[in-house]
Amino acid sequence: MFRLSAEQLAMQKMARDFTEKEIIPVAAEYDEQEKFPDAVIRKMWETGLVNFTVPEALGGVGLDTLTSCVLTEELGRGCAGITTVAAANSLALYPILIAGSEEQKKKFIPPITTAGKYAAFCLTEPNAGSDAASVATNAKAVDGGYVLNGSKCFITNGDVADLFVVFATVDKSKGLKGLTAFVVPKSDGVSAGKKEIKLGIRASSTVVVNFDNVFVPAENVLGGEGMGFKVAMQTLDTSRPLIGALSVGVARGAYESAVKYAKERVQFGQPIANFQMIQAMLANMATRIDASRLLVWRAADMVDQKDASFAKESAMAKMYASDVAMDVTTDAVQILGGYGYSREYPVEKYMRDAKIMQIYEGTNQIQRLVIAGNILR
Missing domain, CATH: 1.20.140.10 (Butyryl-CoA Dehydrogenase, subunit A, domain 3)
Structure with missing residues (x-):
C-alpha cells in the first residue's frame, strides 16, 4: 500500500491550501469568461506548482512523478482548465527531458522554467489525431537544418508559448519512420490561428498553430531523424x-x-x-x-x-x-x-x-x- 512521506503530505497540504485560496474562488470567473489565467499561473510558478518533474538544475521543482500526481489531483479539484495550462508546460518539456542531449536540455529548458514562460506540445493535426502516421507538417532538409511548413490543431498554450516541440515528417512515404521531433523557439513564421471555443477547460487556451517556412537548425532535432x-x-x-x-x-x-x-x-x-x-x-x-x-x-x-x-x-x-x-x-x-x-x-x-x-x-x-x-x- 502506498503511504505518502511527511514531505509529500506537507506538499499536498500546500497545494490544497493554494487551491482553496487562489483557484476555487476564481475558477467560475475564468471558465465563464474563457479568460487565460496568467495571473494564477504566475502565482503557481512562484509557489513551485509548475514544472514539477523538471530537475532543479534546469529550473524546475525536481519532483518525482508520484508526488507530481499528488499535487496535480489537488490543483485539478480546483479547476481543470487552469491546471491544464500548467500541465501542458510539462508535456512540452518531457520530450526534451526524455530524448534531448544534455546540451539541448540546458539550452531550451531553463529559459522557460526560470522565467515562468509557456511551452507547447505540437503533435495533433486536422487529419492526424490518433493516427500519427498521417502527420502532414513537413520538415524539408536544407543546409544547416530544416524548413517547417504545416499546421497543428488543439494545441494548449499555442498562442502564449515561447517554445514549441513540433512533430513533423521528413519523408511522408516512410509513415511513422519519417516522423521527427523538433524544438522550435517562437520566431517569424510561427503564428497562432483559430482559438477553439470549448465545452470545458475553458480557462486554458486551445488554438491552431501555423508554421510557415520556419527554419530549424539541425541541432534542434530530438533523438535523431525518424525518431519522432x-x-x-x-x-x-x-x-x-x-x-x-x-x-x-x-x-x-x-x-x-x-x-x-x-x-x-x-x-x-x-x-x-x-x-x-x-x-x-x-x-x-x-x-x-x-x-x-x-x-x-x-x-x-x-x-x-x-x-x-x-x-x-x-x-x-x-x-x-x-x-x-x-x-x-x-x-x-x-x-x-x-x-x-x-x-x-x-x-x-x-x-x-x-x-x-x-x-x-x-x-x-x-x-x-x-x-x-x-x-x-
Whole structure:
C-alpha cells in the first residue's frame, strides 16, 4: 500500500491550501469568461506548482512523478482548465527531458522554467489525431537544418508559448519512420490561428498553430531523424498518470460537492443523504475515486522506478480515472438535480471539464488498444 512521506503530505497540504485560496474562488470567473489565467499561473510558478518533474538544475521543482500526481489531483479539484495550462508546460518539456542531449536540455529548458514562460506540445493535426502516421507538417532538409511548413490543431498554450516541440515528417512515404521531433523557439513564421471555443477547460487556451517556412537548425532535432514517433509515445506514456491524477481531482471535487449538498438538502422531512439510492451513488463514487487514485499512483511509481513495462499501467490509469471522472461528475449533477444543472453550483463545470480527460493525450479507445497490445504481446 502506498503511504505518502511527511514531505509529500506537507506538499499536498500546500497545494490544497493554494487551491482553496487562489483557484476555487476564481475558477467560475475564468471558465465563464474563457479568460487565460496568467495571473494564477504566475502565482503557481512562484509557489513551485509548475514544472514539477523538471530537475532543479534546469529550473524546475525536481519532483518525482508520484508526488507530481499528488499535487496535480489537488490543483485539478480546483479547476481543470487552469491546471491544464500548467500541465501542458510539462508535456512540452518531457520530450526534451526524455530524448534531448544534455546540451539541448540546458539550452531550451531553463529559459522557460526560470522565467515562468509557456511551452507547447505540437503533435495533433486536422487529419492526424490518433493516427500519427498521417502527420502532414513537413520538415524539408536544407543546409544547416530544416524548413517547417504545416499546421497543428488543439494545441494548449499555442498562442502564449515561447517554445514549441513540433512533430513533423521528413519523408511522408516512410509513415511513422519519417516522423521527427523538433524544438522550435517562437520566431517569424510561427503564428497562432483559430482559438477553439470549448465545452470545458475553458480557462486554458486551445488554438491552431501555423508554421510557415520556419527554419530549424539541425541541432534542434530530438533523438535523431525518424525518431519522432518513439519520442511522442515515450512522452505520452510518461505524462498519462498526470492526466489520471487530474481526472481524480475533478471527480473528487464533484463528489465532495455532492456529499455536502446531500447532507444539506431536505426532502420529505429529512436530508436526502438518508435515502439509500443517494447513499449507493455516493458509495460507488467514493470507491471508484479511490480505485482510480491507486491506479494512478501505481503507474506513477512505475515511471519513477523506470520500470520498462509501465506503458500498460499508464494507459490503464489514464483510461480508468478519466472514465470515472465522467461518471462521477454526471452522478454529482444528478444528486443536485436542477441545481446541478445550474451554474450556481460547481458540479456542472466539473462535468464539462471531465469530458476532455477521456479525449486528450490519447482517447480512451486508444488507451484500450495500448493495454490490449501489451497484454497480447
